[in-house]
Structures are given as structure tokens and as C-alpha cells.
Amino acid sequence: MRDSERFSAHPRESDMTVRRLSHERSRRRTRTMNIQSRARIRVARRYRASPERVFDAWLDPSTAGSWLFATALRPMARVKIDGRVGGSFYFAEQGDGEDIEHSGEYIDVARPRRLAFTLSANGRTPHITRVISEILPWKRGCELILTHENLPADHARSMKTRWIGILYGLGEMLDQHAGRARLSTLVSTRSCVESG
Secondary structure (H helix, E strand, O other), X not given: OOHHHHHHHHHHHHHHHHHHHHHHHHHHHHHHHHHHOEEEEEEEEEEOOOHHHHHHHHHOHHHHXXXXXXXXXXXXXXXXXXXXXXXXXXXXXXXXXXXXXXXEEEEEEEOOOEEEEEEEEOOOOOOOEEEEEEEEEEOOEEEEEEEXXXXXXXXXXXXXXXXXXXXXXXXXXXXXXXOOOOOOOOOOEEEEEEEO
16 A cells, blocks of 8 residues: 555544544533433322322223323323333323324332323323322322423423323312312422422
């Protein structure tokens, strides 16, 4: 090999190395930005129902379909639940000509105190989020502490508001099934948003 060929090969290799390193730095920077732009929300609510009733409301398809992800204007059209570790769930609501789907997989099922699952909306969530529902017994019922992790930071406040509404719906459903007065479920509600 002549010297001119040898030296001309080195700049190409060098250019490729520089491009590769630049690409790696860019990927690390993007990954860091994604990690930094994630948030966790926490919402707590007390119910005048046993921990078992509250826990079971998450896994019974007909019951969960009336409150989980549902609203008065957008009830669930389809609900499928396989409530075991590794099992999945699927909720579909119809509204304005578009189906909105919520799906995920159960990570932890420990009746009546803890339920954890992944969550994706319309299968388009770029990062899988995780929801943890912890149920603590109280003298007259229980407290549910819901944590939603790995949310895009710009969606955290709206998701917190959505979960407050969803947990309100759970209280309404529990009251209706128990035949209690409409507002007896709410003892207290508290919430927070944490950025990661």
C-alpha cells in the first residue's frame, strides 16, 4: 500500500469515529433529557369501604368498567381484565368518532393491599408508565394511595386531575353499591406532583 492510500484511509476512519462519538453523545443527551422530563404523581383518597371491596373494584370487569378510565359522558365500551401477575387489561371508550384505549400488564397483585400495573393509552405511549395502588385499612374503611410513575412531565398535572376524578368515580360506585348517601365516601383527598 502506498503512503498516500494509507493516509487517505485514516481521515475517513477518523471522520467515522467522530460521527459515531457525536451520535453517542446526542443519544446520551436525549436519554438524559427524557429521564429529566419524567414525573411522578401521587393521589390519596379515603373510602368508607373495606380494603377488600376497594381492591376487588379494580379487577372485576363489570365494576371497573363503570369507574376506571370512565366518565359520565364517556363510559367504557369494552373491558377485558386478566387480574393476575403477568395478566393484562384492556379498556376502550368511544367518543367523538375515536376509540380511546387504555391497556397494560399487572406487575403486582397482592389482595387487598397492593396492585401495580403498566399503563399505555392507545398503545402510543413512548414510555410505559407504571401505576401503583396501595390500600391501607382505617377504622371506618380504607385509604387508597395511587402513584403514577414515569409520566411525561408536561402531562403530570392533567393526569393528577384525571386520577382525582377517577378515584372520585370509584367512591361514587362504592356508594351506589352500598346504598349510602352520595357524599359519604369522601373523607379526604390529597395529591402531589413530583418531577424527576
